[in-house]
Amino acid sequence: MKLDFSAARAGQAGCPSERTLDALHLGALPEDERAAAAAHVAGCGDCAARLAEIQQGFQAFASLDERAVLARIQTRHAEAQARRPWWRFAWLALPVGAAAALAVFALRPGPVDPVEPPGVRAKGGAVLRVMRQRGEAPAEEILSGAACQAGDRLRFVVDLPAAGAVRIVARGEGDALVPVWPAVGAEAMGPGRGQVVPGAVALDDAGGDERLFLIHCAGAEPACTLAGDALTCPSGCTSSAFVVRRDPAP
Amino acid sequence: MGAFAAHEVARLFRLHGPQVYRRALRLLGNPTDAEEALQDVFLKILDRVDDFDDQGKTLNWLYRITTNHCLNVIRGRKRRLALSEAFRVAPQRADHAVAVDQSVLRELLGRADPREAEAAVYVHLDGMSYSEAAPLLGVSKRTVGNLIARFDAWAAVALGGTS
Ligand SMILES: [Zn+2]
Numbered sequence: 001m002k003l004d005f006s007a008a009r010a011g012q013a014g015c016p017s018e019r020t021l022d023a024l025h026l027g028a029l030p031e032d033e034r035a036a037a038a039a040h041v042a043g044c045g046d047c048a049a050r051l052a053e054i055q056q057g058f059q060a061f062a063s064l065d066e067r068a069v070l071a072r073i074q075t076r077h078a079e080a081q082a083r084r085p086w087w088r089f090a091w092l093a094l095p096v097g098a099a100a101a102l103a104v105f106a107l108r109p110g111p112v113d114p115v116e117p118p119g120v121r122a123k124g125g126a127v128l129r130v131m132r133q134r135g136e137a138p139a140e141e142i143l144s145g146a147a148c149q150a151g152d153r154l155r156f157v158v159d160l161p162a163a164g165a166v167r168i169v170a171r172g173e174g175d176a177l178v179p180v181w182p183a184v185g186a187e188a189m190g191p192g193r194g195q196v197v198p199g200a201v202a203l204d205d206a207g208g209d210e211r212l213f214l215i216h217c218a219g220a221e222p223a224c225t226l227a228g229d230a231l232t233c234p235s236g237c238t239s240s241a242f243v244v245r246r247d248p249a250p
Numbered sequence: 251m252g253a254f255a256a257h258e259v260a261r262l263f264r265l266h267g268p269q270v271y272r273r274a275l276r277l278l279g280n281p282t283d284a285e286e287a288l289q290d291v292f293l294k295i296l297d298r299v300d301d302f303d304d305q306g307k308t309l310n311w312l313y314r315i316t317t318n319h320c321l322n323v324i325r326g327r328k329r330r331l332a333l334s335e336a337f338r339v340a341p342q343r344a345d346h347a348v349a350v351d352q353s354v355l356r357e358l359l360g361r362a363d364p365r366e367a368e369a370a371v372y373v374h375l376d377g378m379s380y381s382e383a384a385p386l387l388g389v390s391k392r393t394v395g396n397l398i399a400r401f402d403a404w405a406a407v408a409l410g411g412t413s
Contacts, residue, residue: 001410003402004347005374008355010276017378018276022269023309057268063281064271070263073292077259080293165388183294184314185368186388219393221365 015047016040025054125238126216127159128168147247150205154244156181156197156214161238163190164218168197171211175226180212186222203246210244259296266308267292270316276375277320279356291319310386317371317386324360350374350405358405366404369397 010018016037023029024037041047058066132146133139133153141157148154156168165186172178181187181197189195203210213231215222220236231239267288274287294315350358355374359367365387372383373394380394387394 001406002347003406003409004349005355007349008352008374009377010375011377015377017372017382018273018376019309019313019372019378019382026309028309054269054272057264058271060268061271061275061281064285066263066267069267069285069288070260073263073289073296074259076289076293077296080297163390167388182314182388183311184318185386188385188388188390221389223365 011046011050012044015044018050021047021051021054025051126161126164126166126214126240128212128214128240128242129157129159130212130242130244131155131157144242145245147245148203149247150203152203153200154203155200158189158195158197158214158216159193160189160191160195160216162218163188164216165189165220165222167215167222169213169215169224171213171226175228177213177224177226186215186217203244209246212242212244214240214242216240262295263292266295266312269309270312273313273316274320276352277317277356277359277371278323279353283323287316287320287323291316294319313372313376314368314386317368321359321364321367321371324356327360348409350409354409358401358408361408362401362404366397366401369394370401373398 006013016024020029020033020037021041024034024041027034029037041051053060058064130142130144131139131154132142132148133155134149134151139155142148158166160166166189167182167186168180169177170180180201181199211229213224213226215224215231215233215237216239217234217237220234222233222237224231224233224237224239226232229241231241233239270291271284271288274284274291275281278284278287291312295312352375355370359370362370369383369387372378372386373380378386380391380398383394384391387397389397
């Protein structure tokens with residue numbers, strides 16, 4: 001039996017996706033895609049209606065009381081802030097754009113090196129590197145097991161032997177793997193050394209060490225499991241562990 | 251991260267809230283569940299607000315977080331329609347494609363492999379091309395095609411047994 005999903009999708013076959021129309025509305029499309037999408041919408045009644053609905057924002061949904069929903073979100077957010085988050089890394093709000101973020105960290109990633117040809121370097125696995133910034137001092141690379149303190153900011157740099165799906169995870173309660181970056185799923189990255197991961201984490205004052213893993217999978221999904229200190233991943237994946245030790249502040 | 255200012259929460263809500271709600275409505279199929287999802291997704295957004303950088307990436311991030319949240323809601327639903335209730339198909343010639351609507355797709359998404367379900371949301375529900383869906387799934391365009399092929403084959407078997 002052959003299935004036809006076209007009745008389920010937004011718009012007709014050949015029409016822009018929901019995401020494309022959302023991006024068009026937000027002004028987030030590259031110029032060539034923007035022009036193509038705008039031209040389609042101009043000539044397609046369906047998509048003109050879809051875009052008009054997106055542009056109306058909450059007004060398109062008469063039954064939704066947006067003020068009540070916002071108030072509820074703000075209350076729940078405040079309650080969650082009052083409790084200590086179980087998540088022991090606190091994410092930093094960074095200025096917009098990678099250049100600004102790098103200025104904050106006084107960290108110069110340099111150009112991404114091409115991967116050396118096979119044979120030059122025997123080890124082919126992905127490597128997780130960690131840059132630490134303490135106070136206003138310049139960022140420095142630390143080794144796994146190095147002592148860190150609450151308030152230290154950590155950024156991640158990865159060396160990848162090949163293109164693939166990348167995740168950074170931390171060991172959570174009961175050997176659960178908790179995403180550190182990206183927030184959900186995995187990020188597709190190309191090969192190369194010294195690739196700086198966007199964002200940073202600040203170490204909070206929870207006790208204990210943090211065990212981080214970089215998972216890199218070429219052709220497989222980065223669905224790994226943790227038992228004790230051992231990470232088990234599908235074939236086609238490599239991983240790199242990093243321990244952040246917490247020392248009490250002096 | 252410290253407390254996030256209330257006015258900033260309101261600004262993000264006005265900017266991205268309609269998009270999250272609209273999507274949750276499509277994925278979940280009813281306003282009550284969609285409104286709850288809007289709250290839950292927004293709280294997740296506020297926890298990870300530093301992932302917001304340029305708008306293109308923010309959009310992809312919102313799509314992923316909303317998709318995965320709604321898929322979890324669908325999977326957790328107590329009362330599910332039997333596929334035979336949701337989908338009644340007249341006997342078809344082997345070469346004739348059978349139309350699957352949103353409510354049947356939703357039932358399928360709740361039962362499918364999670365990765366394949368996520369891919370199916372982007373391609374079958376949102377109408378993305380494989381290359382548009384690839385960065386959201388963190389895989390190559392070809393892998394998106396493989397995920398969709400596996401989903402479609404599984405769905406045909408799941409639905410075929412009920413006709
Ligand atoms: Zn159209």
